[in-house]
Amino acid sequence: xxxxxxxxxxxxxxxxxxxxxxxxxxxESLIPAxxxxxxxxxxxxxxxLLGASGSGKSTLLNLIAGLDRPTSGSVLxxxxxxxxxxxxxxxxxRLRTVGMVFQSFNLIPSMTLIENVExxxxxxxxxxxxxxxxxxxxxxxxxxxxxxxxxxGELSGGEQQRAALARALINHPLLLLADEPTGNLDSQxxxxxxxxxxxxxxxxxxxxxxxxxxxxxxxxxxxxxxxLADGRLVDDRSAARNAGEVR
Amino acid sequence: MKAYxxxxxxxxxxxxxxxxxxxxxxxxxxxxxxxxxxLSLGIGLQQLANRxxxxxxxxxxxxxxxxxxxxxxxxxxxxxGPDAAExxxxxxxxxxxxxxxxxxxxxxxxxxxxxxxRFEDKPHLTVVAALPSSARANDAFDGIEGRFFSSDxxxxxxxxxxxxxxxLGESPKxxxxxxxxxxxxxxxxxxxxxxxxxxxxxxxxxxxxTDTAYSVTARYENLTIVGICDLDPDSMRGQxxxxxxxxxxxxxxxxxxxxxxxxxxxxxxGRSPTYSALEVRVGSPQSIPxxxxxxxxxxxxxxxxxxxxxNLRQFFxxxxxxxxxxxxxxxxxxxxxxxxxxxxxxxxxxREIGIMKAIGATDQDxxxxxxxxxxxxxxxxxxxxAALGWALxxxxxxxxxxxxxxxxxxxxxxWFVPWWLVASAIVFAIGVSLVSGLxxxxxxxxxxxxxxxxxx
Numbered sequence: 075x076x077x078x079x080x081x082x083x084x085x086x087x088x089x090x091x092x093x094x095x096x097x098x099x100x101x102e103s104l105i106p107a108x109x110x111x112x113x114x115x116x117x118x119x120x121x122x123l124l125g126a127s128g129s130g131k132s133t134l135l136n137l138i139a140g141l142d143r144p145t146s147g148s149v150l151x152x153x154x155x156x157x158x159x160x161x162x163x164x165x166x167x168r169l170r171t172v173g174m175v176f177q178s179f180n181l182i183p184s185m186t187l188i189e190n191v192e193x194x195x196x197x198x199x200x201x202x203x204x205x206x207x208x209x210x211x212x213x214x215x216x217x218x219x220x221x222x223x224x225x226x227g228e229l230s231g232g233e234q235q236r237a238a239l240a241r242a243l244i245n246h247p248l249l250l251l252a253d254e255p256t257g258n259l260d261s262q263x264x265x266x267x268x269x270x271x272x273x274x275x276x277x278x279x280x281x282x283x284x285x286x287x288x289x290x291x292x293x294x295x296x297x298x299x300x301x302l303a304d305g306r307l308v309d310d311r312s313a314a315r316n317a318g319e320v321r
Numbered sequence: 322m323k324a325y326x327x328x329x330x331x332x333x334x335x336x337x338x339x340x341x342x343x344x345x346x347x348x349x350x351x352x353x354x355x356x357x358x359x360l361s362l363g364i365g366l367q368q369l370a371n372r373x374x375x376x377x378x379x380x381x382x383x384x385x386x387x388x389x390x391x392x393x394x395x396x397x398x399x400x401x402g403p404d405a406a407e408x409x410x411x412x413x414x415x416x417x418x419x420x421x422x423x424x425x426x427x428x429x430x431x432x433x434x435x436x437x438x439r440f441e442d443k444p445h446l447t448v449v450a451a452l453p454s455s456a457r458a459n460d461a462f463d464g465i466e467g468r469f470f471s472s473d474x475x476x477x478x479x480x481x482x483x484x485x486x487x488x489l490g491e492s493p494k495x496x497x498x499x500x501x502x503x504x505x506x507x508x509x510x511x512x513x514x515x516x517x518x519x520x521x522x523x524x525x526x527x528x529x530x531t532d533t534a535y536s537v538t539a540r541y542e543n544l545t546i547v548g549i550c551d552l553d554p555d556s557m558r559g560q561x562x563x564x565x566x567x568x569x570x571x572x573x574x575x576x577x578x579x580x581x582x583x584x585x586x587x588x589x590x591g592r593s594p595t596y597s598a599l600e601v602r603v604g605s606p607q608s609i610p611x612x613x614x615x616x617x618x619x620x621x622x623x624x625x626x627x628x629x630x631x632n633l634r635q636f637f638x639x640x641x642x643x644x645x646x647x648x649x650x651x652x653x654x655x656x657x658x659x660x661x662x663x664x665x666x667x668x669x670x671x672r673e674i675g676i677m678k679a680i681g682a683t684d685q686d687x688x689x690x691x692x693x694x695x696x697x698x699x700x701x702x703x704x705x706x707a708a709l710g711w712a713l714x715x716x717x718x719x720x721x722x723x724x725x726x727x728x729x730x731x732x733x734x735x736w737f738v739p740w741w742l743v744a745s746a747i748v749f750a751i752g753v754s755l756v757s758g759l760x761x762x763x764x765x766x767x768x769x770x771x772x773x774x775x776x777x
Contacts, residue, residue: 141679141770162683169681180676180774184337196326197681241680 087150088117088248088281089138094147096133096305107133109305110147115298117248120275120282122292122299122313130305131285132253138283139172139251140164152248169197173242173280175271177254179234181226181241187213188222191241198245212240216270232263239270243278250274252284256291264288268295322686331693338666342694345655345662346702352655353706353750354713356648357742361714363641365737370633380606384431384624385419385599385616387411408620412595415619419601422615424608429453431598432572433563434579439512440488447484449513450563451572455602464731467507467548473570478511479548484564506546511565513542518578537578652750655702656757659695663761666694667768674765675773684766691762692755699754703747710746711738 096108108130115121123131136142137149140156149156151171159167168174181190191209200208213219216236226234235255242250252271256264272295275282286292292299293313301309322330335342374380388408409415420428432451437444456462457469462479470477480488485503516537544567573594603612613623667674674687718736725732 136771139679141774162685165678165681165683165686168679174679176679176774180672180679182673182676184333184673193677194680196322196330197677197683197686199323199326202325245681 086117087114088119088152089113089115089283090150091134091137092148092150094134094137094149095145096130096137096142097145106305108137108144111302111305111307112147113300113307113310115281115283117281118275118279119298120272120296121284122296123283123285123302124287124289124292124299125302125308127287128304129302131302133305134302135251135253135283135285138249139174140167169194170245171248173245173247173250175235175238175242175250175252175255177257179226179231179238179258181234181238183226186223186225187218187229187237187240190226190237191244194241194245208244209240212244213237216240230263231259232266235259235263235267236270239267239274243274243280246278248281250280250282252282254285254287256286256288264291271295322682322689327686327689327693328697330690331697334666334670334690335694335697338669341662341665342698345658346698346705348655348658349652349699349702349750349754350705350709352649352652353703353746354709355651356645356749357707357710357738357746358713358717359644359648360641360742361710361736361738362717363637363644364739364742365714365718365735366640367637368737369733369735370637374633380626381603381609382625383601383603383609383613383616385411385428385601386597386622386624387595388620388622410595411597411599411621415621416596416599418619419599419616419621422612424604424612426602426604427453427455428599428601429569430573430594430596431600432569432577434515434577436577437514438565439514440509443488444514445484445487447565448563449565449567449572451569452479452566453569456566461550462548464551465548466504466550467546469548470568471547473568474574475547475568476542476544476571477547477568478513478544479550479566480506480546481564481566482549482551485546485549503549506549509546511544511546513544515540515542515575516578518576540575542575652753656753659698659754659757660761662698663691663695663758664764667691667761667765671768671773671776674768675770675776678768678770679774687768688762688766691765692758695754695758695762696751699751700747702754703750706750707738707743707746711743714738 090113092112094108094111095106098105098107107128111130111134123134125131133142137144137156138151140151140159144157147157151167154167156164156167181187182193185193188206188209191212192205195205195208210219210222213222216239218233218236218240221229221233221237226237229237235258239255250271255267255271259267268291271282271284274280282296284292284296289299296313298310298312300307387410416428416430419425430451434449435446436449437446438449439445452470454470454473462469465479467479469479480503482503485506488506489503517540519536519538521534521536550566601612601616603609609625613625616623677687714736718734721735722732
């Protein structure tokens with residue numbers, strides 16, 4: 075298993091996209107969800123992807139996550155071109171390199187929290203005895219140690235998102251991808267989740283790429299803001315600079 | 322994903338939709354039960370026929386006759402061994418040599434003759450045959466009233482039911498309609514009148530037998546009726562079949578002359594008895610060709626009904642095939658049920674599949690999971706179906722025997738579920754389920770994770 079580096083990264087490029095395009099055919103017309111997008115994200119960076127609905131943020135995140143394939147161009151993660159990976163290698167990439175958090179939590183409702191968190195470890199063929207211990211610790215880290223055997227339906231939104239974060243981190247990924255992680259949460263709970271994401275970035279040295287609508291949240295927690303419109307990169311600035319301009 | 326994880330997750334998923342999956346499993350079990358029931362019936366009937374035929378002695382018996390026999394003169398040439406003129410006599414030494422051939426159980430002379438039997442001073446002309454003690458296992462004696470001979474030389478007789486009814490002055494009719502029970506004859510005396518053939522002493526040497534003349538002396542033998550049999554152990558002989566049976570040793574010792582047998586009238590009885598025919602019991606029907614070849618090589622003619630068993634086996638193979646096809650139809654319907662259940666599961670769990678793929682499940686993991694679910698349903702359905710089929714078999718067997726009893730027919734085991742059928746049915750059910758799971762599993766594995774995650 076490829077583990078995340080301890081502490082902040084060494085400035086190497088974690089993710090690079092070159093002329094990345096993802097077009098969707100809708101009847102006769104072709105919709106460019108991501109269009110000629112080139113960017114670089116350094117290892118251990120905390121990046122927020124911002125933009126209006128339909129600007130291509132989630133599509134870009136899916137392409138980086140290896141859930142979707144580009145129409146043209148390339149996505150390189152740790153030097154590997156995802157477009158060239160087969161279905162099996164792409165699944166292994168999602169298992170070992172990426173951890174994902176979704177707006178709607180995406181926990182499996184019929185499974186308990188510990189079973190949900192255990193799932194990536196099952197796919198990684200980690201021994202049963204080791205698995206239980208790892209899951210318990212992961213859930214305790216997000217303060218859900220007392221809710222191991224509860225099903226998602228029995229938890230609040232914030233608790234579910236914390237459990238989803240525990241599942242995303244269980245395989246120590248290099249990239250933590252969060253698609254509107256606070257979209258379904260109140261501001262206080264959202265802040266709590268953001269703190270956990272930031273903690274993962276700071277202490278574990280994970281590269282975090284987060285899609286969000288909430289600019290203030292992004293400014294507060296991320297280092298860099300990337301603005302998209304119509305699938306194209308329209309602005310790329312550091313959060314500190316952005317904060318300065320606002321001030 | 323490790324095999325036990327796949328199995329654990331599959332069981333979990335099956336428990337989640339317990340009603341639907343249980344109904345699908347019941348569907349499989351009904352299919353398997355019908356398959357097991359049909360095949361068990363075929364196997365049972367085949368075993369019943371084999372048992373009956375084996376007990377009838379028709380298919381493991383070789384009839385041996387001498388080529389010198391006047392009846393065989395038309396069959397010259399084309400056979401193995403010497404010509405009729407050079408062939409050895411079918412005497413006691415030949416009988417002993419045949420009895421020592423490999424796979425031969427016993428070789429005994431066929432003794433049958435037409436004679437008069439007196440019962441309560443009324444004469445009855447009929448065919449009498451001798452039976453060895455091994456005939457006790459013949460199915461003709463399964464429902465015997467009374468008993469079999471106490472020994473091979475006992476002065477006892479067993480009557481065929483129609484003859485027994487004749488003795489009682491009745492016309493033969495079904496046993497159910499008997500006015501006087503034939504068992505009334507048991508223990509009663511029957512007097513057999515017969516002609517004893519003895520060689521005449523030589524006029525010059527005094528006591529030494531001559532080879533040119535013999536005498537026939539009228540004799541009487543008192544016989545006790547000990548049994549009455551329903552079926553005729555001699556049924557293949559048609560009109561000439563025997564109605565009265567005597568122990569073999571006793572009959573041999575009587576040296577009865579059969580006036581209807583031309584050979585008996587022309588041959589002089591020697592020191593060593595010669596026989597018109599021998600019945601040779603072979604260990605199994607499969608050994609018959611080898612035994613027949615060996616006997617022909619010794620210079621005798623043989624006859625067996627082996628070809629009939631070949632046809633019988635062929636008939637049961639076709640019957641089993643047809644019953645299997647009918648049984649499989651229900652399993653085919655059940656397999657459509659599996660496909661339906663799994664396709665429904667894919668639709669219901671579309672998002673779940675998307676989540677699993679997003680967090681690292683490979684196509685193989687997803688496929689394996691659906692395969693395992695199909696396999697588990699198949700395994701449970703197969704085991705339940707085999708048990709159901711077994712129970713169904715017992716019920717039908719019981720019902721059939723109840724009907725047979727009502728019809729005054731001896732009970733029969735028409736149903737047999739061998740262990741290999743149970744094991745094969747379970748394996749077959751799992752196999753059919755896995756094949757049924759192929760399409761749903763492939764469909765689940767190929768789901769686009771982004772599309773699946775959007776699904777509500």
